[in-house]
Amino acid sequence: MIGTNPFDDDKLHEECGVFGIYNHEESAAHTVLGLHALQHRGQEAAGIVTFDGRNFHSHKSMGHVADNFNSQKVIESLPGMSAIGHVRYSTTGGSAMRNIQPLFADLSSGGFAVAHNGNLTNAWTLRKILVEKGAIFQSTSDSEVMIHLVATSTYTNLVDRVVDALRRIEGAYSVVALSQKKLIGARDPLGVRPLVLGKLSDDTYIFASETCALDIIGAEYIRDVEPGELIVIDADGLTSHHPFPAKKPRPCIFEHVYFSRPDSITNDRSVYEVRKNIGKELAKESTVEADLVIPVPDSGVPAAIGYAQQSGIPFELGIIRNHYVGRTFIEPSDQIRHLGVKLKHNANKAEIEGKSIVLIDDSIVRGTTSIKIVEMMRAAGAKEVHMRIASPPTTNSCFYGVDTPEKDKLLASRMSVEEMAKYIDADSLAFVSIDGLYRAVGETSRDSNSPQYCDACFSGDYPTPLTDEALGEDNKQFSFLTD
Numbered sequence: 001m002i003g004t005n006p007f008d009d010d011k012l013h014e015e016c017g018v019f020g021i022y023n024h025e026e027s028a029a030h031t032v033l034g035l036h037a038l039q040h041r042g043q044e045a046a047g048i049v050t051f052d053g054r055n056f057h058s059h060k061s062m063g064h065v066a067d068n069f070n071s072q073k074v075i076e077s078l079p080g081m082s083a084i085g086h087v088r089y090s091t092t093g094g095s096a097m098r099n100i101q102p103l104f105a106d107l108s109s110g111g112f113a114v115a116h117n118g119n120l121t122n123a124w125t126l127r128k129i130l131v132e133k134g135a136i137f138q139s140t141s142d143s144e145v146m147i148h149l150v151a152t153s154t155y156t157n158l159v160d161r162v163v164d165a166l167r168r169i170e171g172a173y174s175v176v177a178l179s180q181k182k183l184i185g186a187r188d189p190l191g192v193r194p195l196v197l198g199k200l201s202d203d204t205y206i207f208a209s210e211t212c213a214l215d216i217i218g219a220e221y222i223r224d225v226e227p228g229e230l231i232v233i234d235a236d237g238l239t240s241h242h243p244f245p246a247k248k249p250r251p252c253i254f255e256h257v258y259f260s261r262p263d264s265i266t267n268d269r270s271v272y273e274v275r276k277n278i279g280k281e282l283a284k285e286s287t288v289e290a291d292l293v294i295p296v297p298d299s300g301v302p303a304a305i306g307y308a309q310q311s312g313i314p315f316e317l318g319i320i321r322n323h324y325v326g327r328t329f330i331e332p333s334d335q336i337r338h339l340g341v342k343l344k345h346n347a348n349k350a351e352i353e354g355k356s357i358v359l360i361d362d363s364i365v366r367g368t369t370s371i372k373i374v375e376m377m378r379a380a381g382a383k384e385v386h387m388r389i390a391s392p393p394t395t396n397s398c399f400y401g402v403d404t405p406e407k408d409k410l411l412a413s414r415m416s417v418e419e420m421a422k423y424i425d426a427d428s429l430a431f432v433s434i435d436g437l438y439r440a441v442g443e444t445s446r447d448s449n450s451p452q453y454c455d456a457c458f459s460g461d462y463p464t465p466l467t468d469e470a471l472g473e474d475n476k477q478f479s480f481l482t483d
C-alpha cells in the first residue's frame with residue numbers, strides 16, 4: 001500500500017477557468033472557444049462534458065485546449081445543446097487524468113457534471129466523513145466532494161440537493177454544473193472567485209470565469225453572478241436563488257493584480273484600468289529618478305503604463321517576451337521555472353544600455369523572475385535598476401484556488417523589503433501599499449474592520465475557516481494511490 005496524502009502534493013497550484021452554455025446547437029465548439037480564452041487560468045488539463053438530450057459525452061485531456069480540442073472529430077464526439085468545460089491548474093489532487101474536470105457521476109436523479117474554480121478548505125474533513133460512510137472516490141481532487149454531497153443529500157429536488165451540498169463546504173468556489181435538464185452556476189457566499197453571466201440570444205445563456213470568454217463567442221455580458229447566488233437555467237428560463245445568509249463579499253483582489261486577463265471585466269471593473277491605477281499609485285508612493293520605465297512582460301505591462309503616465313518617465317519595452325513559453329509562475333518544477341524565465345524573456349539591449357531603469361512587475365512570489373530579470377538588465381548595461389512591484393509583498397499562501405507555494409517558499413515571508421532588494425540585486429525595491437492597492441480598485445482605503453476584498457496572501461486575514469489546515473499534516477494521512 002502506498003501511503004500518501006491526497007491533499008498534499010508539492011506541485012504548483014494556480015487557478016482554473018470554467019465555462020457553461022445552455023441551448024446552443026454548437027455548444028461544444030463554443031465551449032472550446034470559451035476555454036481557449038480562459039487558457040491563462042489553467043494549462044495543465046482541459047475537459048468538456050455535453051448533454052444531447054439522451055446521453056452525456058465527455059472529452060478530457062492533459063495539456064492545452066488548442067492542442068486537444070482542435071479537430072472536427074473531437075467536436076463531433078461532443079454533441080448536444082448544452083455543455084460545461086474546465087481548464088485546470090490543480091490546487092488539491094495532483095496533475096493526473098482522473099482529476100481532470102468536469103467531474104461526472106450518475107446520481108439517482110440522472111447524470112451530473114461539475115466544473116469548479118476555487119479550493120475547498122474543508123475538503124479533507126468532508127472526504128473522511130464520506131469515505132467512512134462508504135463513498136468511493138474516483139479522484140484526489142477536492143472538487144469531487146461536491147458530487148458526493150449532492151449524491152447523498154436527502155432532498156429530492158436537484159437544486160435543493162446542490163444547495164444542501166454547497167452549505168456544507170467551506171472555502172472558495174465558482175462552479176458550473178450540468179444535469180439532464182439544467183445548467184447551474186454558483187458562487188460561494190464571499191464571491192472569492194469570479195463568475196459572470198452572458199447571453200448569446202434570448203434563451204442561450206453562458207457562464208464563464210471571465211468576460212473574455214464571452215467576447216470570443218460574441219456573447220453579451222449581462223452581469224456578474226453575485227456572491228452567494230445560484231442561478232439555474234432550464235426550459236423555463238433563468239431563476240436566481242440566494243440560499244445562503246448574506247455576507248459582505250470578499251472577492252479575490254489578486255484577480256485584479258495578476259490572474260484575470262486585462263481585457264476582462266472583473267467585479268464590475270476593467271482589469272486593465274485597475275492595473276494601470278496600481279501603477280499610478282505605485283508612482284505616487286515610490287518615485288525614483290530614472291530614464292525609463294520598463295515592464296516585465298506580460299503581466300507587468302499595464303501597471304508600467306500607469307507608472308510611466310503618473311511619473312512622466314518614458315515607457316519602453318526593454319524586455320521582449322517569447323510568446324511560445326507558458327507562464328513561469330505555474331510551471332511544475334523549480335528547475336523548469338528557473339529555465340523558464342530565461343527562455344521567456346530577453347533584454348532589448350539597445351534600449352537598456354547606459355540607462356537608469358525602473359522595472360515594473362505585478363508581484364514577487366518566489367523571486368525567480370526578479371532575480372533573473374535584474375541580472376539580465378545589468379548584463380545588458382543598465383546603469384541603475386530599480387524594481388517596483390504592483391502588489392504588496394506576498395507573505396501568505398492562498399487556500400482558495402490559486403498557486404502560491406507554502407509560506408516558507410514565499411520570498412516576502414522570509415525577508416524584509418531591504419533583504420529582498422539585496423537578494424535580487426536591485427538598487428532599490430518598493431511594493432505598492434495595501435491601501436494603494438485598494439485605491440486602485442476604487443476604494444478610499446482598506447477597511448480593516450471589514451475588508452472589501454480577500455487579500456489574505458498580503459495580509460494573512462483569511463475570510464473563511466481553514467478547517468483542514470488547522471488539522472496539521474500529520475492528522476491528514478490517507479492510504480491512497482499516487483496520482
Ligand SMILES: O=P(O)(O)OC[C@H]1O[C@H](OP(=O)(O)OP(=O)(O)O)[C@H](O)[C@@H]1O
Nearest residue numbers: 298299327328329364365366367368369
Ligand atoms: O517571483 P516569481 O516566483 O518569479 O513569481 C512572480 C512572477 O510570476 C508571474 O509571471 P509569469 O512569468 O508567471 O507570467 P506572465 O507572463 O503572465 O507575467 C508574475 O507576473 C511575476 O512576474
Ligand SMILES: NC(=O)CC[C@H](N)C(=O)O
Nearest residue numbers: 014015016091092117118
Ligand atoms: N485552481 C482551481 O480552481 C482548481 C480547482 C480544484 N481545486 C482542483 O484542484 O481541481
Ligand code: SF4
Nearest residue numbers: 252254398454456457
Ligand atoms: S489569498 Fe490572495 S490569491 Fe487567494 S483568494 Fe485571497 S487574495 Fe486571492
Ligand SMILES: [Mg+2]
Nearest residue numbers: 297298299300
Ligand atoms: Mg510576470
